[in-house]
Amino acid sequence: MTQHDLSDRPPVHALLADGTTVRIRPVRPGDHDQIEGLYEEMSPENLRLRFFSPCRSSARLSADRACAPARPGYRALLAEAQGRVIGLGEYETGDDKDTAEVAIAVADGLHHRGVGTLLVEHLVSAARADGITALTADALSENREVLKLFADLGLRTERCFEGPEVRCTIALDQSDTYLTAVEERGRTADVVSLKPLLRPKTVAVVGAGRRAGSVGRAILHQLHAGGYSGRLFAVNPAARSILGVPSYPSVGALPRTPDLAVVAVPAAAVPMTAEECGRAGVRALVVVTAGLDADQGHALLTACRSYDMRLVGPNCLGISNTEPDLSLDATFAAGHPCPGTAGVAVQSGGVGIALLDGLSRLGIGVSSFASLGDKYDVSGNDMLQWWESDGRTGLALLHLESFGNPRAFSRTARRVTRRMPVLTVDAGRTEAGRKAAASHTAAATTRTMTRGALFTQAGITATRSAGELLETAALLHAQPLPAGPRVAIVTNAGGVGVLAADACAEAGLALPAPTLELSGDLLAVLPEGAAAGNPVDATAAVTEQQLGECVDRIMRYGGIDAVLVALVPTAVAAATGDDLVRSLTGAAGRRAKPVAVIRLEQGLPVELLPAAEGGSIPSYAEPQAAARALAHAAHRAAWLARPAGTVPDLNGVETDRARTLVADHLAAHPDGGWLDPRTCADLLTCYGIPQIPWAWAETEDQAVMAADRLRGADGRVVMKAHWPELVHKSDQQAVHLDLRGDQQIRSAFRDLRTRFAGLMTGVVLQPLAARGTELFAGVVQDQVFGPLVLFGLGGTATEVLADHAARLAPLTDHDVHDLITSPRCAPLLFGARGGGPVGLGRLEQLLLRLSRMAADLPQLAEADFNPVLATPDGVTVLDARIRLVPCRPQDPYLRRLR
Template sequence: MTDDERNRTPAHALLADGTTVCIRTARPGDHEQLRGLYEEMSPENLRLRFFVVSRRAAEQAADRACVPPRPGYCALLAETKGQIIGVAEYETVGEATAAEISLAVAEGLHHRGIGTLLLEHLVSAARADGIETFTADALAENHEVLKVFADLGLRTTRHFDGPELRCVIQLAENETYLTAVEARGLAADLASLEPLLRPQSIAVVGAGRKPGSVGRAVLRNLCTGSFTRQLLAVNPSVSSLMHVPAYPSVAALPLVPDLAVLAVPAAALPDTAEDCGKAGVRALVVVTAGLDAAQSAALLATCRRHGMRLVGPNCLGIANTDKQLSLDSTFAARHPRAGTVGIAVQSGGVGIALLDGLTRLGLGVSTFVSLGDKYDVSGNDLLQWWEHDGTTDLALLHLESFGNPQAFSRTARRVSRSMPVLTVDAGRTAAGRRAAASHTSAAATRTMTRQALFTQAGITATHTVSELLSAAALLHSQPLPAGSRIGIVTNAGGAGVLAADACAEAGLALPPFSADLVDALRAVLPTGASAVNPVDATAAVSETELTRCVDLLARDPGIDAVLVVLVPTAVATATGDDLVRALTDAPARPRTVAAVRLDQALPVRLLPTEGAGAVPSYADPQTAAGALAHAVRRAKWLARPPGNVPELAGVETPRARTVVESWLARHPDGGWLEPRACAELLSCYGIPQLPWAWAETEDDAVQAADRLRGPDGRIVLKAHWPGLLHKSEQGAVHLDLQGESQVRAAFRDLETRFAGLLTGVVVQPLAERGTELLAGVVQDEVFGPLVLFGLGGTATEVLADHAARLAPLTDLDIHDLIAAPRCAPLLFGHGGRGPVDLEGLEQLLYRLSRMACDLPQLAEADFNPVLAGPGGITTLDVRVRLLTRTARDPYLRRLR
């Protein structure tokens, strides 16, 4: 690790009570404060820390921590409002992979999670420094620090030595540790959001007298929405606004509000936020837009320095419909309807559309947060809030960006198990952008990356707000279908055909009915009705007959969901039947039921049924089929276990890191590895390669060919120079070479045509026949490593038959990758050729995933083609590109 890396950028994080602290490395200027921290300890705490009561020990500890960065040593401080409240340090002893640690927390500030947070950051720093083990000595009676070590979640062993106890902590990341960090982060996050989403008092700063101003609109909504707690305004010109007491400044307020809503000009925003911080405000909602870079940086720095959570800037505001609070601090035209749907959006316009749509559906909102430019509070925060607020049972998101996709994915996977999480997939136009020239990067669009995130996290991703509301209506009102088998019943045959087409296009199945079901349907339907799927009940069907028909379909074990398509007819009107009552007057049915009413004006409505239920009704079959397909996918995801990342034998991560670091030391700007470096890197992960040799002269090529010839004696020559990616397109490959003369001629041809470029030739035996596949990885700077798999060879870009998942890959992710491409039947034995080595293919993808996770410098890797056959999996051609990058711990607790 370099000195710059040791002197790491400060990070802000939350303590157990929601307080914001800054975690940073110690500096020489911290000496006096740090010495004071030790000297202010009680004699008992000094004894527990240093094993003796010694003021000299305090001086020495401050001296040790406050020297310039040095190899093998790191001291991290916890600081709040300029005051140091804790210190944790490690120093390597003997071998460079082990370090001794110490920990101290300021007197009177124990039990707030300071020590644990410092240790988490110390663990992350040590891992980056190649340290594998921490050791710590403590008195056996020091139960508090021993509990801190034990509760970290890392594997810890203890050894007694008289009155002292030596703890040995293994730093290898494991699921137990991630779960423990996640639980601590959740508790801290919820505590920090209380003053934002359940404030006991609010001040609107910038509320004007002029109608039409944003600040006045926010104040009006708070008043007319009947906010139940203390409400104040800040305006230097008046003493009252809309019967709300007004004060000239934040400092003049008679109490410190939990939450301040800022609607001041951008130029005044930094000073206003600073006034709020100094007064002790705990959260800000900033509706102001148009900040420049300096104003933005000042706003966030102020919030971090004073420990204020921030929504915005450039946002619509927030709302919480809890009747004990009735908080509407938005400038929306209408108050949100109370309900159980949580909404977090970056676009205010999308937020208004969702609020209006949910109101029309009669669902209503539990909490609404317009994230705006999302400087701090994010969708991840809101998911965790909804998970524990006791009200929300469905979450709707509109996120244009992700600050920490790995942490978001982990949270979403957990929350999606307890409630549906839906999103509008914004930013899909990036699908046409190509990141680089290699096959893998060209295939990996940002859209594919986002889709992988949503799929793995169990998020229902839609393309439009209308589609999202249509899916939400079904997921909120009906049980999930157990499968994709749809039974359709209609009073108009043509409408049934349209519904059948829509279901098929959505990936749903229309199974034939059993003989028993056909007989039962014929017994209840009018003469002339068709009892096959879709059921044409004819225009003569009565309400009673339709009710019996739907009941039969909803109870049949061969049907997972029922779609009822209704067309208004004069027959039903003349008889006085209202066919909709066949859906609404019946008790809840055991299967998913949805309706299509072709005379319906709104895209989706909820039809109340007996009791508290509802049936979603759609204006067209395509919308209904799309909603059913989303429900089927959610049910399928819930039915799957979480998946496991297996341990891999024969992986040499330290050697791989040495290979990468050595190469980057010689090529600081990064670039494509030469074949020998690629081969060495792949060997660190046990990835199989076709035998090959490197030749820089014609004689070298002949000798290599003699060594590598297989039973048929045929040889391949591939030209190489830095940056060469598409060998076939440039005629840089000679295949099927036999005998010395052909090898020599091929080498001379490459040497002549690529004079000035050619650095050498790769010599390989001609591979046996098999299915040509592509396996690759792209290291997305935001989302992390994305593994791609699909059809390879020269047709890979033309056919674009690829699937993708974010690493690390679980066993379920591997199965999805192999089964998803259109070429999958070839792998499972289509055409009678027998399946390829599926276990070997799984191992290749596992090892590629591991390599990408171990090496953040791996910008992309492209294995194309990978030859798959019944006898094994072989990588024929490999390209790897490295960039100088520092590993970033995605699960380290820190604020944006």
């Protein structure tokens, strides 16, 4: 068992069940007096429950043990609130290094707030990193609180009663049940902590100026004019009243402590203002100020963490909550957002203004809005959890330029997306965009492929612009989801129908031809000269009634999932363009399939047209916009129709041995690097990844002997040069193929030794592989997103063709299926061109095992399996390279604030 040193780790902050911020950190020798005081302040009854007797000497002995010099197998963590120790969690292994005994102590008066549970979660994470597989705890059978704590963790717990005592054994298997339980506790705490921010009873604007045009004055005006229902104050030492709102010289001078303070002071004054707010008892800050340097930013966040304040910003537009009994508009946008059902979170204030205006214009409206700015604290993940719980939001819109904890975000998004559409703008797709994002948010950004994998796996609808986001939101808000991608186009102008058909095909939608029966039904109600294909050309003479009957008959046809109606105004029919649209909107509320309209003469990109019986129908000025929105809706429907994937159990995996191999290699190579062939092969063996037989040789004679052992029926072998930095063997001409006989082996070895003198450390020999499909599988460890598994076409052209798909590990069964079917080369795997299908089950196993290896080993920076030979009989890795780097294990699902 390898014990990882946690003593030098910085403290982390996390939320208790009541939304309070606490600090979790390792115990230090200087904590002795505080720990002793923690126990001394306990009631005799709580001391008895903790130590099985009310002995006061236990306090000193426990403090001595916790603060003793570091020793193998012992961990101790403190929970602190505003500098006071409120809890202690510890575990220690005995003779059985796989098991540790755990103990928890919580200060009197702080029970039932989740202190003990949070400490146990952090101890569980540390224990897993140390290779511990189970925790044990002894408790009195009457100590219902601690027994309930262990029972509610979400981990498999067994109890053994021995007289008045109970021994609990907690298995530390990484189950989805435990992650879900941790996630639910985190969601509850997060929502409670956001109430002072999004439902404040009192708001103060710090830095509200008397001069027109100042940001603070603009925010104060928005709050006052927007009808905020709570108490509102300004803070300005030079004024007694601003815009009719009472003003005070400082936060401390306010007659009531505000829940929320909106800070609009110069950057240099922000840390001092945050400190003042914290001392006064403010629970949330919105900092609109931009231009904070690193020291100012650090001081701001430290004040928020120390005084238990949630923070939006800095460098943001502000926040809004349109609940009728609140009407909070703490922004400096030009207008007030209309109340509605869309939750909006953005990093860019400009994008936020555009989305607020667009949603208000469409009539969708906004439930709550947060401009996250530089996102020091409150993030998109927080807002998703708020919208999930607020009872008002039915549509979530995000514009995120960076991600703090993508794996936690992904789990939250997967859950929320089952309940409501979650849409985002895929910002920073290009190198220029990524540079702009990094400059704008001072945060690291991520690869397009990685973000795409996150969005796909989480069911997030990713659009390419704010305009496309609004276009898609309009359809998802107003219309039901299609059951599939099959679209029927109806038009009164053939040319517009062709444009719509092109747009649908380009968006990946299908345009099935109508059956003879349907064609006959349509022609029976359409004017003479109509064509009942797909598109349906209803001609310029179509009337309001005829168009309505045509669409209704298509809607009743089972082979169509959505209808797109493309209209242009004409002077042929008595019905105007508005009449024709009304024929569609009149029954929009009764339809079970989505309908969208294209009107080329429309001035706005998208409108929502009211339906006569309630509801609305989206109308687009461009065919491409309508087709994109329908395609996004079809993708969402398909994602919802598929059950949530599971990470399959794998047999034959030797995780402990693999971790030992990695630790040994990094001990010998502290800076990391590429594994030698032997270690690489050993690591693959730990995960049951199939490899072609091979042998290592460092001399000519060894090469001949190895070739004799490896020759197959045809006697042909392959020789590959090796040195640690060699990545592309073919490019370096460091491979000899189809070698026969001893002489060719010797000649090949001498050639490689001569050309790569001073570099080559040896050669790898393999039997010449059979013919098959050459594939690529690999892993890239992203610093932000974690391991990304890639799959696609392999061989020498893999980088040129770039035919790869990617998913974030750990892979579920659905993820593996998507990986295999997404690349352009996928038809080759299913027997295209007469090659016969490859062993898909074994290919799935290879990807799952690669995913497991990447998830188990955070030190795995890169893995490159190229080529992977796939044949009908199996899947074999022909060449594997793995690079390790020193990396401290980190639990991405551990509850902690940014």
